[in-house]
Amino acid sequence: MRAPALLPALAVAALLGGVAGGLARLGLTPFGQGDWLGRAAELHGALMICGFLGSVIALERAVALKQRWAFAVPLLSGGAGLLLLAGWRDAGAALGVAAALGFVGVNVQILRRQVLAHTLLLMAGALCWLVGSVAFALQPPGMEPLPWWFALLVLTIAAERLEMTRLMRRRPGAEASLYAVLTLLLIGAAVSGALYGAALAALAVWLLRHDIARRTVRAHGLSRYMAVCLLGGYGWLAVAGLAWSATSLGWPLRDAALHALGLGFVFSMVMGHAPVILPAIAGVKLQYGRRFYAPLALLHLSLLVRLVPGHAGPALRALGGLLNTAALALFVLTLMAAALLWRARKQNVGVVRQKA
Amino acid sequence: MWRMSVDLPFPYDGPGALREPVEAALRRVVDPELAMSIVDVGLIYGVAIDATQARVTLTMTSPACPVIEVILDDVHDELGRVLPEGTTIDTQLVWEPAWNSDRLSARARLFMGW
Numbered sequence: 001m002r003a004p005a006l007l008p009a010l011a012v013a014a015l016l017g018g019v020a021g022g023l024a025r026l027g028l029t030p031f032g033q034g035d036w037l038g039r040a041a042e043l044h045g046a047l048m049i050c051g052f053l054g055s056v057i058a059l060e061r062a063v064a065l066k067q068r069w070a071f072a073v074p075l076l077s078g079g080a081g082l083l084l085l086a087g088w089r090d091a092g093a094a095l096g097v098a099a100a101l102g103f104v105g106v107n108v109q110i111l112r113r114q115v116l117a118h119t120l121l122l123m124a125g126a127l128c129w130l131v132g133s134v135a136f137a138l139q140p141p142g143m144e145p146l147p148w149w150f151a152l153l154v155l156t157i158a159a160e161r162l163e164m165t166r167l168m169r170r171r172p173g174a175e176a177s178l179y180a181v182l183t184l185l186l187i188g189a190a191v192s193g194a195l196y197g198a199a200l201a202a203l204a205v206w207l208l209r210h211d212i213a214r215r216t217v218r219a220h221g222l223s224r225y226m227a228v229c230l231l232g233g234y235g236w237l238a239v240a241g242l243a244w245s246a247t248s249l250g251w252p253l254r255d256a257a258l259h260a261l262g263l264g265f266v267f268s269m270v271m272g273h274a275p276v277i278l279p280a281i282a283g284v285k286l287q288y289g290r291r292f293y294a295p296l297a298l299l300h301l302s303l304l305v306r307l308v309p310g311h312a313g314p315a316l317r318a319l320g321g322l323l324n325t326a327a328l329a330l331f332v333l334t335l336m337a338a339a340l341l342w343r344a345r346k347q348n349v350g351v352v353r354q355k356a
Numbered sequence: 357m358w359r360m361s362v363d364l365p366f367p368y369d370g371p372g373a374l375r376e377p378v379e380a381a382l383r384r385v386v387d388p389e390l391a392m393s394i395v396d397v398g399l400i401y402g403v404a405i406d407a408t409q410a411r412v413t414l415t416m417t418s419p420a421c422p423v424i425e426v427i428l429d430d431v432h433d434e435l436g437r438v439l440p441e442g443t444t445i446d447t448q449l450v451w452e453p454a455w456n457s458d459r460l461s462a463r464a465r466l467f468m469g470w
Binding site for chain 1: 388389390391397417418419420421422423424425426451454456457460464467468469470
């Protein structure tokens with residue numbers, strides 16, 4: 001069961017709005033001016049995490065569940081992104097809560113299939129999305145949605161990686177130590193930025209120690225590329241954790257914390273898994289090639305520019321942000337080229353078979 | 357000649373002549389992240405083939421995996437290349453018994469450092 005084309009389109013609209021808003025925050029307005037751009041800048045996090053990444057995760061899960069109603073979740077989260085951009089904040093926030101509630105329902109169905117450690121963690125991630133979205137809608141004093149929304153992404157990735165570690169012989173205590181780290185993450189989201197950051201850094205250490213990427217990086221082709229994405233992402237997760245803790249202790253590292261996590265960690269995962277996920281959710285097959293390393297390298301280098309020299313002044317930080325956007329654009333072009341190459345190769349094989 | 361087979365990595369019930377081509381076809385279906393066939397990962401629970409139908413019973417390592425449909429399509433395509441024309445292919449995705457690491461082949465265990 002493939003996703004209706006409208007749903008990826010809504011997620012991409014939220015991504016475009018989110019990127020435009022992020023650039024506007026850095027003083028760059030290549031997409032013109034307008035009230036919508038001010039809103040996109042203000043709601044950059046909501047658009048990127050809930051409108052785009054939340055929708056993509058919900059699409060993945062709906063395709064896995066193979067039940068039509070589950071596609072309502074990315075419809076709601078993508079629709080919420082459009083409403084936010086259009087200036088209907090309350091309606092968009094309400095739709096966001098409905099999307100997160102629906103996603104909890106989807107995870108109930110997955111748990112009905114199999115109650116496993118990683119399916120329980122996926123449910124915990126869904127509940128974090130709900131907590132973050134309720135906080136965004138009701139805006140209770142002292143409660144930030146952002147740590148909870150990031151927890152959706154971090155727990156989802158941790159759950160998926162935990163599932164894959166079953167293919168390796170696990171060290172004693174490995175699973176228990178992961179649960180301890182993730183418990184600290186949730187406590188940190190509720191009460192302490194320093195603890196939240198420490199838990200992120202500890203998770204990076206856990207993933208670097210236990211992930212199958214340590215093995216598959218010795219493979220070849222797509223498998224190796226995915227492992228490189230994962231291992232690079234874990235490095236940024238460690239940086240994000242340290243920067244998050246430092247920010248909560250008063251250091252001016254908020255931009256570094258948010259973007260090491262959102263771009264360095266999460267988008268590395270997106271780049272690594274897109275060649276596998278895109279065929280599953282959109283029915284678009286891709287021809288893998290080494291060209292996939294180009295946007296990945298640009299993402300990591302541009303993040304270095306943004307975080308290291310960019311820390312010294314807004315102009316270099318803006319340059320880093322612009323290069324971050326170039327990395328995402330290059331990745332989209334790489335995906336389009338890979339889809340065209342696969343199609344051309346298939347047609348050639350068809351011609352050869354007909355001649356034979 | 358029809359027979360049950362125990363020397364394959366999965367139970368096979370069907371014509372002897374199709375045994376090897378069917379195993380080879382299923383070995384061409386690869387988990388993209390692992391660069392390993394679904395046979396080595398231990399996802400195939402059994403294959404039964406009669407005069408009109410081939411039934412493949414298989415599982416996945418996770419019910420939340422979005423690649424399920426892609427793998428089922430690949431199984432369909434690869435078996436379609438080796439089975440006699442007109443044979444219908446039925447893929448049965450099951451969650452019981454749940455997959456566990458005991459199902460990994462010797463080759464997979466070696467690669468994963470067991």
